[in-house]
Every structure is written in structure tokens, then in C-alpha cells.
Amino acid sequence: MELIEKANQEALSRMLAADPVLIDVIPASEAIPNLKSHMILHAGPPVAWENMCGPMQGAIAGIAKFEGWADSLEDAFEKAAAGAFDFHPNHHFDAVGPMTGMTTISQPLMVVENRKFGNKAYCALNEGLGKVMRFGGNDDSVLERLAWLRDDFGPAFGKALRSGDGIPLKHLVARGLTMGDEMHQRNVACSGLILRELAPALARTSTDNEELAKILAFIGGNDQFFLNVAMAMGKAIMDPVRGIEGSSVVTAMCRNGTDFGIRVSGTGDQWFTAPVEMPEGLYFPGYTEADANPDMGDSTIVETIGLGGFAMGAAPAVAGFVGAGAASDAGNFTRTMSEITTGENPEWTIPAMDYLGVPTGIDIRMVLDTGLAPTINTGIAHKEPGVGQVGAGVVRAPMKCFEQALIAFAESVGVK
């Protein structure tokens, strides 16, 4: 018991001591030297092609065509089924990706360095809303946007970041929380804040005013631009927490559209998986639950660090959007999540909750003791490849992941 408490305090202190800074945007091949041609990193725990959900397969077809490894989407499907590509989780390569979470060699990745511990984490750029690859979109418009991000936006963004000392994220997120963001479904404030930080450097390093305007408009027009930054930040914060002997704190939660997976500090890099659940939420006109794909993406890394569903109290608008909750109930989500966390983050606070710190450090023991699974704010993809987002809502992490994790954890601390 005491060992566990101490280990969890260590985990919490490492989370709170983190100093994540957005420092660069570089091609994935540079960021992740082990990432080779025909390797495709995806969201969630490991999954084989035949077990992948529709949008995941659709995104893989799209990214294979984008990388030039297939002539057409049909060709890509055939090649994928024939084993032409190596599939791995982003998490195995210091990376994370939203929804389908495609990461391949030529894509530009944002680099977040945790300056306290010296580790780096990576995430692709947010493509915007509508038909996008992260929701399984793969038509020409999707691939053209990816090409622009690779050829123009990414290099310009990286150059601007390299011209300074990077953008420290901890305080930026703290301010975003006071402005109504929870950093998963709502990133309006932080997207604006980072644009404000970035604009002078972009202007200084740009040689083409038209291109600069396009870049600024792209960030300014994408309310979810910051989500991918927050995800890389989350990964950078959590990686130093991995492998603390005796700690029952969750270090990663992610989903591949088929399975939900968690990792726990004390059990190292082992995944504990269970079938993903169906989000409960609101749908875009013309879509219903019947169209929805189960829960997907590495974005649950933001809940792992105390944001998203855990910071719902900061974003009452989101609470009204999801499920049946009234906006005035938003704080209850946060208070409820504080029943399953080791502590609170004194720097990330919610003014409307009397500056309560966001619940931080999910303890699998408390999840099972209270029966309260982590609440996750999420987007909802169409279940067929190529369609894209159909709604957004709230989903719970499956209890079975935590049950398995607790058994393995108990063994790791010598309880049989």
C-alpha cells in the first residue's frame, strides 16, 4: 500500500513537473528514424488489418495512395490485405495521432519537447474539420490538403518555430482552461492563443505574403487546430511516467476503433485492451447512431493528463453538447473524475469551480473501487471508409481494460 502510494506520488510529481514546449515541425522520417517506407502508424493499441474498422481501413488506403505506395484506393486495399504494409501503434514510436491517427514517413510532425525530462513526442498536423483523413476520409480533396500541409504549411510552421525558443505549452493550456477550452472537443481558445504566439514569427520567416495569409487563415479557421498540439504535449508529459515500479497510474489511453487500450506505469509497456464502446452524443443532420463507428483515436492522451472529459468544468458548452447533461452539470463531470485520480493539477485550474485543479493521474485502483470509468470527450466517425465525422459525444473507457490492468498490476507488486 505504502509503496503504491509513494509510487503514485512520484508519478503525479513527474506529471506536474513536466515542461512541454512546441519546438518544431519536421518530416516524420526525420523525427522517427525507425519509421520506414511502407510502415503505417495508427491510433490505439496494436490491430491487424482484418480487424480494423471501416474508417481505419479507409484512412490506410488514403495514406498509402498519398505516400505513392498504391496507385489507387482499390489498389491500396488489396495491397493492405496482402500484407504490403507494416502496421504499428503510434505509441510505440513516441507519437500519437487523432482518430485514425495515420503517421507515415513524409508527413510533417509537430515536435513537443518535455524540457524537464528531455524526451520528445510527435503528432501530425490537424487537417481541419469536414472530410479529413483522421475520420477516414480519403478522396482527392483530403490528399491534396495533406500534400499542402507537407509541402508548404509544415515547413513554414517549423521554420517559424525554429526562429525562436519554441512555444511553452503549460501556461498556454492554463489560460485556455480559463477561456472555456477542455482541449479535446473544444480548442477554440488555445488555437487562437497559439496563433497569437506564432503569427510574428511566421511573418518574420515568410517570404510570400499570399502563402502567409493562407497559413494564418488555415490556423484561424480551424477551431481544433490545437488538439494535435495538446496530444503531442500529453504524450510528452506521460512518457516519463512510464515504468515506475508500484505505480497504478494510467500512462496512456487510446483506441483503434476496434479496441480500447490502456497502459499503467507499474506494468510498463503492456497494453490492456477491451472492445471499444459506442460514444453517446449528438449527430450531424442526416446521421444517426446507426452510422457511427465505435470510439477511436490516440486523443484520449488528453484525458490521461487531466484535460478533455476530466476538465469538462472548464468548458460548460461541451457538457451541453454531449449526452443529456445540462451545461450547469459540467462541473460534476470534473468532480466525478476527481474520484479516480491521484491528485489535482495546481496550475491547470477551472475558475468557475473556484479554481479547482483538473483531476490528474488516473489510478486504476480507484477506477475499479468506484466503478467510475474515465469520461472521454470525443468526435464520432462514420463506420464506412471515406465518409468522415458524423458527430461528437462522450464515451467511457471500458471497465474491462482496468480489470485486466489491476490483475497484472497486483502481480507486479507481488499480490497473487
Add this chain to the structure above:
Amino acid sequence: MSSVIINEVRPGFYLDSVALMRYSKSIAGLDGVEEAAMMMASPSNRQIMFDAGLLNDVSAGAEGGDLIIGIRACDANTAEAARAEANLILDQPTTSGQGETWRPKSIRAAVKASPDANLALISVAGDFAAAEARKSLRRGLHVMMFSDNVSIADELSLKQEARELGLLVMGPDCGTAIINGTPLAFANVVPKGGIGVIGASGTGTQEITCLIAQGGGGISQALGVGGRDLKDEIGGITTLMALDALDADPDTRHIVLISKPPAKAVADKVVARIGASKKTFTVCFIGATDWDLPANARFASSLKTASEHALGGKALFANFNANAIAKPASAAKVCGLFSGGTLCAEVQTLFINAGLTVMSNAAIPGVDALSENSTAHTIIDLGSDEYTQGRPHPMIDPSVRDQALATAMADPSVGIVLVDVVIGYGAHEDPAGHLVASLGASLSGSTLVIASVTGTDGDPQGRLSQISKLETAGILVAPSNADAAELALACLKLAG
């Protein structure tokens, strides 16, 4: 016409069992509904629902964390309407702008939200109660365990751990306590005063605290210890700690101890502890006729006598004359139907002391077990397990008594039906009104109905208004449970 059973499973939907019992009753009370229950799908609850003829295949896969709605009704439309109503109650949708109040779901969060709290009242299913009690103790909280079905091994280890920590474990199966003037679980609104009560019995504590209040006295603290505390296995750990606490409490002048007759070795320890105190004591071991006690303690064989001792020898209800209001009983047999276990035991004591032959499902020494075709007076505890399996306690849901009442009123060999009416927090909102409605036309027959009301005027139901409802309906009302027994004896005597 055959009845229709419908089930609905609400996965992962949790509500407290007391709340569910109350809701179940309101659904079961809808027109055309034969039986209804909403329960968490633990194995024991499932068995209960199965036995009640409330389960079908729909709920076959439900597990402990799921809630089952089971309804049996005269036809499908009625059943569906009841299900809709059940869901409505469960969901209690809030109106726009009316945020739900957050309530902690774990002891840890509750302590965080109320750092000054020093007592946890535990009312979860028995299987989980010990774990919650242990968590509470480790957070420095005294524990009142309303939950029952806790193993005696768990009770012992909890009480031993609590003793190490200097904390009190009241219970398990502790129904009544009044701490610093706050009634907990089944308890009544009584004035503060110098009399402390330690009770292994919930209704015994209720009757004594209420009688003391009616006699002008007040209560400093009423501590429950649980029905098994004075058994050999537990050794009176909580009783002895409660004695220490009240002995040291400057606001407590006199201490009343209520229990069934304890195990000899435990009784010796308790009596020795009483003898070591400078305060005065009343000891009421219901079912015993006398007990060897030190000079600072007096024995009382009934709750009423115990209350009078505690009040310094003041006679309670001196104006009440059973003989003056007694009517001749139309037949020789008394049928007592009680919601309070200790009230049932008190009546048995008074009856056998009067030389009557008595049988009961909760027999005290000298009373026979129930048997068919016996002419003995029948005194039933409707709160005991065989009546409450799968149903709420009769103090919450007096309808548990309806069937037995109807049977007794229709039995030509029964001349007197004797009942208790227990009010206060936790109890039904109008048990007297329910009793009168349940008796209905049978009240105009020849069978006498005698009742007493355990409670005070400060209680939400109001003692006087409950008495007035009973009297208006023609029920003979005595001022205490013991007086009700005396009144029954007087009516028997008049009949010769």
C-alpha cells in the same frame, strides 16, 4: 387472464437500495401492477426477483452493476406504462438551468468534500459494506453500518481495527442512532438532555428515546452497537467503547443499555465496566426477568420501565388506565403483528409475565416457536428475515403487514389484534393512515385493534396526528408499547 412480466436492464445504473425500495413500492402500487421491483442485479437480488416472479430472459445477462426493472402486471399495456413510470422516476430529469447537485461516490471524495466529517453511515449491500467500513475507519471516521448481511468475522476484524484507532463501529445492522442531536437512519426527533442510550436494538432505542422525550427528559447521545455485539464472538467491543465514551461525556448523566440477554462472559465484562463508573445506569435485557447488577445500575424488564428508571423513577402516563378504556375481547386469542423487533419482544415479555402462553417467530426465552393449530397468543415480528426477503422493512413499507392483518381480522379465534406504529426519520410517511386504510371495513367487526405509536411530535409524521388517525378509525391507542400490551391483557380479562 394471465399476467405479463417485463424486464428492463439499465447497465451500470446505480441507485441506493433504500431509494430503489421506495421507488419499487410506488411502481408496484400502480393500478393493474401485481408486483414490481427495481434492484441492482447482484446474485442475491436476482434470486429475490426470481422468487417474486419478476424475472424473464431479458435480464438474464445483467450483472451486479446493472439495474433491473422487473414488472408483473395484468396486461402488456399496464406493464409498459409502469415501466415508463419507473424509468421516469429513475431518471428524474432536471429542468433546464437546474444543475444537479454533485454528490461524492466514494468515501475518499466525500471526505475531501467535507473534511470536518467524522462519521460515515454505510448503507450499501452487505457484500460491500465491510470494505467501505474499513476505508472509512482508515480515513479516521466513526462508522455506523446500517447494512446487514455482514459476516461475523468481518464485524470482529472491523471492530478490532476500530478499537485500535479509537473509533466506534456501530453495527452492522444498526438501525438507529442519534449523534449530537442528529437522528441517523431510523430515529426520532427528541430533545437534548442528560440521558445516553446504548442499544443493540433499533426499535428498542427508538421506543426508549421517545418515551424519555414524552416524560420530559432528553437524550445526550444514542449509540447503536449492532445486534451481535454482545455475543461471545464479538465480546461487546462496541458496547464497551460506547460505555467508555458516555462515561466520559460530561453531558451524559445517566446511561441506558438495551439488548437481548447477552452471552454470559460478555455480560460479565459489561457489568464490570458499569460497576467501575460513577454514573447511574439502567440495564434492559429484553427477555430476561432479572440480572445481577452493581449498585449503580437497575434492571428493567421492559422498555417502558427502563425509560421510567432513566427519568429518575417518574411514572409515565400515570393518567392512562387500561381498565377504563378496555373493551371485552370477542375471542380468546391475541394476534400481535409488529414492525419493530424489540417491541415484539417487549410484548412477549409482558404476556408471559402475566402468565399467558405465547408463540412467536422471534421467540424470547419462555415463548414457543410458531405452530399450526395452537391456541397460544401469536406475536409476530414482521421485520424478521422471512418477511423482508426481497421486500422493504415494514417500517418503510407497512404494506408488508397488510396480508397478515387481513388474515388475523378474519380469524374468528382472534379477539384482539395488537400492532405497533413506528414513525420518525426513515419510516413510512403515514403508517397510521396506511394501517387504517388496510384494515378498512374489518374495523367495524368485533375484533379489537390495539395500537401504540413510537415517535414524537417533532417527527415528520407527528405522533399526535398519527394517534388521532387511529382513534378516529376506532382503534384503541395506548401511550406506549408496554401500555398497549397491558390494554390487551385488560381486554382479555374483561372477556373472562
